[in-house]
Amino acid sequence: MICNLYQEPLYLIFATGVPDLLYYSHLPAATLALVTGAFVYFNGRKKLLNQLLFVIAIFFSLWTLVSLIAWTNIHSDFLLFVWTFYGVLSSFISMFCVYLIYVFLEGRDITGFQKLLFILLLTPVMLLASTDVSLRGFDITQCDAFAYEGLAFKLYHTGLGVVAMVWILGLLVRKYRTATSDFRKQIVLMGVGVEFFLLSFFTMTFLGTYLTSVGILPDSSPELYGLFGMIIFMVFLGVMIVRFKTFNVGLVASQALVIALVILIGSQFTYVRSTTSVVLSSITLVLTIVAGYILVRSVKREIEQREVVESLAKTLDETNGRQETLIHFIGHEVKGFLTKDTGAFSSLIGGDFGPLPEPLKPFVTRALLESRGGADSVAQILKASNLKKGTVTYAKEPFDLKDLVAKAVEKGQLSAEQKGLNLTFSAGEGSYTMLGDAPQLSDHVLRNLIDNAVNYTPTGTIAVMLKNENGKLIFAVKDSGVGITAEDKKRLFTEGGHGKDSQKINAHSTGYGLYIAKNITEAHGGTIRAESEGEGKGSTFIAEFPAADAPKSKEKPAA
Amino acid sequence: MVTFQKNMLAFIFVPLGVFLVLSSFYRFVVSRDYMVSYEASCDPQQHSCFVGCEDDACSEEYFYAKAEKHAVNLYAQCGPDITDCDEANRCLDENDSRCSILYCVEADGDTCAAAMPSEEVLGADQKVFGPAVGQLPSSSASVPSEDQI
Numbered sequence: 194m195i196c197n198l199y200q201e202p203l204y205l206i207f208a209t210g211v212p213d214l215l216y217y218s219h220l221p222a223a224t225l226a227l228v229t230g231a232f233v234y235f236n237g238r239k240k241l242l243n244q245l246l247f248v249i250a251i252f253f254s255l256w257t258l259v260s261l262i263a264w265t266n267i268h269s270d271f272l273l274f275v276w277t278f279y280g281v282l283s284s285f286i287s288m289f290c291v292y293l294i295y296v297f298l299e300g301r302d303i304t305g306f307q308k309l310l311f312i313l314l315l316t317p318v319m320l321l322a323s324t325d326v327s328l329r330g331f332d333i334t335q336c337d338a339f340a341y342e343g344l345a346f347k348l349y350h351t352g353l354g355v356v357a358m359v360w361i362l363g364l365l366v367r368k369y370r371t372a373t374s375d376f377r378k379q380i381v382l383m384g385v386g387v388e389f390f391l392l393s394f395f396t397m398t399f400l401g402t403y404l405t406s407v408g409i410l411p412d413s414s415p416e417l418y419g420l421f422g423m424i425i426f427m428v429f430l431g432v433m434i435v436r437f438k439t440f441n442v443g444l445v446a447s448q449a450l451v452i453a454l455v456i457l458i459g460s461q462f463t464y465v466r467s468t469t470s471v472v473l474s475s476i477t478l479v480l481t482i483v484a485g486y487i488l489v490r491s492v493k494r495e496i497e498q499r500e501v502v503e504s505l506a507k508t509l510d511e512t513n514g515r516q517e518t519l520i521h522f523i524g525h526e527v528k529g530f531l532t533k534d535t536g537a538f539s540s541l542i543g544g545d546f547g548p549l550p551e552p553l554k555p556f557v558t559r560a561l562l563e564s565r566g567g568a569d570s571v572a573q574i575l576k577a578s579n580l581k582k583g584t585v586t587y588a589k590e591p592f593d594l595k596d597l598v599a600k601a602v603e604k605g606q607l608s609a610e611q612k613g614l615n616l617t618f619s620a621g622e623g624s625y626t627m628l629g630d631a632p633q634l635s636d637h638v639l640r641n642l643i644d645n646a647v648n649y650t651p652t653g654t655i656a657v658m659l660k661n662e663n664g665k666l667i668f669a670v671k672d673s674g675v676g677i678t679a680e681d682k683k684r685l686f687t688e689g690g691h692g693k694d695s696q697k698i699n700a701h702s703t704g705y706g707l708y709i710a711k712n713i714t715e716a717h718g719g720t721i722r723a724e725s726e727g728e729g730k731g732s733t734f735i736a737e738f739p740a741a742d743a744p745k746s747k748e749k750p751a752a
Numbered sequence: 753m754v755t756f757q758k759n760m761l762a763f764i765f766v767p768l769g770v771f772l773v774l775s776s777f778y779r780f781v782v783s784r785d786y787m788v789s790y791e792a793s794c795d796p797q798q799h800s801c802f803v804g805c806e807d808d809a810c811s812e813e814y815f816y817a818k819a820e821k822h823a824v825n826l827y828a829q830c831g832p833d834i835t836d837c838d839e840a841n842r843c844l845d846e847n848d849s850r851c852s853i854l855y856c857v858e859a860d861g862d863t864c865a866a867a868m869p870s871e872e873v874l875g876a877d878q879k880v881f882g883p884a885v886g887q888l889p890s891s892s893a894s895v896p897s898e899d900q901i
Contacts, residue, residue: 195833268832269786308761323776334790
């Protein structure tokens, strides 16, 4: 039978007299879904997630094809044959959306039991779709079959859509609670996209067709708006593909998205009628093509650069690891030689091999000092390397910081006096007991800061101060030395970070001293900082530690 | 390796899909086993007809009865196009199972043609078009064909 509401369609789907929005709602949505699905699939055929997205895209595109045929065809036999697949395809879309979300969240296939559940839910739809339960006849006057659709069948496949939405929401919420912050963003994007798609698709389709079947609406055109949900979903997927590399697609996705955008705008020609609208749409299309080309090029370049940077970072990490091992090996070897030299020079000066000829004494003494300095430098580099690797362990014992500082000052007095500097120490009243590793704190923090002050103060004074301020032990070394520029201050506590001219003043500086001091201070739950008004205006280094009797919450005990 | 457990959905749904396509094609395209409803022509002098409009402004009216036939029978009587097919406007005595013609009933809130049929005409055409308005037990006047009875 044929109905005479429309002309015979061209190529099954193109007819005149249909709503303007018909092609604009169907063609871009289906094309966008298919393009995205195909790109995703052909860039990772073996990935289940990619396969599922492609399958959903195919189901959705078939549904839009069925819908277009139903809207435009006039042969009742063929129309009803096609109409059969409405409910089947929408049921598969809803269940496969659940499947997709499960695989996306869990990263693995669903269980056999879950597959069985899908089969149980979908089999009735497939078995009953071609029977009277689903479809009984055709209305030639309206050229549709809404009045002959079985309500129970319609409610069942629409109900599957509702079940899918609730099911997906449950899966998303459960996973969101335990996900990392990066994955949470993906969950939100995927969740909002798929839920919005299902909500708009099922709600608008059901309302449009049901209200038409009971005669409230003249036709089911509201369902046309439901298809835009797919476009939103695909845009969300696009963001995930580009930003989070979901589906492992890479570069092609951005190109696919721009192509889809051009299709979307190009589709406006299917419903614009006036000359002005055609001209405006043409201008928009041309501008979009140009802007899209530029966008694709820049996104492509950016993604390529990101991939290069990521690759370099990986290589750098590996190189750093090997370098670290090499430094350790060389360091240990050199330290061994220097220690042996130091021992030999000490023995010579000590007269273990008989009296040392007088002309040799200054040379041997100098050699002893230099080999000791060399051994200290190597030890410092090794220490920094160990700190970075996290292989340094600390004792956690109570000790008196005041005594420790006094001893460190005493040890620094000799070198200060040799340079003609006035080194003083003052401590406030109160308890200075703290928990930690006294030898490491003394050697690498207290003495390091005092020695630095001596090294970088040509003339003047160095004042070492200690006070207990509300359970916080504050150790400060103030000098009248070369000071610190704002630029140098940024590099002070970094690994190997030298001041701009620091090696001119202290040729033996390794750049690791303050880095080690910072690490050890922080391992004791403290902080360290430097203050200076600028070059030539002296500097103050301040380290703060929690006292042993300080409140527990503020304490960060040594590891 | 393709296993049933891994590809359970494909193993079940692909055959079901093929079955669905074939059964649907056979039912709707080959057998034409479905009902068809349409507007049959109606003479307001003889029956209570529904009133339809030719355009949105309803500048021109036409009269019709609501007809329903089994597609395979209608196709045999009229071919693919029922326009100008007399057999489509009545239920035939033979080979017209599941045929019904529905006339307008004002009491149901339908808009019916103003003129009422005469007694004489009603009696003559009763078998084909169904009983006169007022003799029907239900809301709308519906008459099945004889072989259906």
